[in-house]
Amino acid sequence: MYDTVEMKVTRAEVEGVDFINEIAPYLNPEGVASHDFSGTPVVTGHIDNLSVSISPYQVRVKGGSLCKWMLGDNYQAMGRADTQRAIEQLSDTLHLPMERAIITRLDVGLSIPVKQPCVNYFNHLGVLNYAQRLQQPNSLYYHRHSQAERLCFYDKNREQRDNREAIPDLYRGVNVLRYEQRYMARLPSLLGVAQVTGAMLYDEGFYISLLNRWREAYRAIKKVNDITLNFQAMRTKRDLQTMGVLAMVERVGGEVEMIAHINEAQKRGDLTAKQAFDLRQAVKSACKVRDGLTAPTEAISELDKKIAEAVRYYR
Known part of the structure; x- marks a missing residue:
């Protein structure tokens, strides 16, 4: 389930x-020579869709x-076996031992066919x-650890169309929700290892730990339930007051x-800091209520199931 790997x-x-004289000729097309800000020679080029930068040092x-x-x-899920073949093929292409390469960015993701338009899932x-939660019309992002880690949910087919890239036949006319966990920097610190190398990507224990992190990060997101007017569950005035808060939350578009x-x-300046704090706590408290006043939304129930299945299947 790897995607971008730097x-x-x-x-x-x-x-x-x-590096400059021996590796640069393997780029296609042949790399472009220049210098960085310090005057060090650099050759940049590509291996198909992968960008490559070569200096005398790395x-x-x-x-x-x-x-x-x-x-x-x-759209496909790249598992351990595919990853090992990719590292071996990249080693052959660059004539370098890429299993020893230090991983500086790593995305774990999956394209998930879903029943409803992707935005319906973002709202829940x-x-x-x-x-930090950032929702846009066709995507939803969570930034944490000073933005070294990001959780990304987006409409995969919309992204393909925006980038003028083909949508595989299997996914045409389908709602495809993409969920990625992106490790943008400080990988050893985030993942609790001394160093992340190319060979570790297809190590079974390391791979399974990443899938579990991907699943647990999703589970840690608070889900916004649908609200049901279940009068049989309302026994007291307090229940009725809670229901009133929930109805207001639903009217404005959810807890967030x-x-x-x-x-x-x-x-x-319409509310003091104390008043705003009390209101936020009241909303959060009401949204935690189960006991028949709220019901899991069908969209989240579907996504919960597919996330759990993905981890079991791709191990």
Whole structure:
């Protein structure tokens, strides 16, 4: 389930290799020579959709999907076996031991066919502790760990059309929700290892740990349930008051939107900090209520099931 993988091979990983003169000729088309800000010579080019930058000190592979390079598109899920073949093929192409490469960015993702338009699922994915939630018309992002890690949900077919790329026949006319966990920097710290290398990508234990992280990150997102007017579940005035809060939350578009309105009112000076805090707590408390007042939405029930199945299947 890997997608974008950025990596580098430095002089510490190989000995006696003249990167500029020996590796640059393998780029297609032949790389373009220039200099960086310090005057160091750099050759940039491509291996199909992968961007490659070569200096006397390192070779960097970046700016492209390893899955698309290996399998032709990233609708497919690139598992351990495919990843090992990709690293071996990249090693043959660049004449470098890419299993020793240091991984500097890593995306774990899956394209999920779903029943409803993708935006319906975004609206039911609420807050995530210690993360900044950013929703756009066709995507939803969570940034955490000072943006070193991102969770991304987006309409895959819409992205393909925007980029003028073909949609595989199997996915035409289908709602395809893409969910990715992107490790943008500081991978050893985020993943609790000394270093992430090319060979680790197809190590069974490491691969399974990444899939579990991908699943658990999704599970940690608070889901916004549908609200049902279940009068049989309302036994007290307190239940009725809670139902009133829930009805208001539903009217403005969900818990996240309601809290955003409260925050805006505080910024305008309509609410004091204490008043805004109390209202946010009231909304959060009401949205935690189960006991028949709220019901899991069909969209989230579907997505929960498919995320769980993906981890079991791709191990």
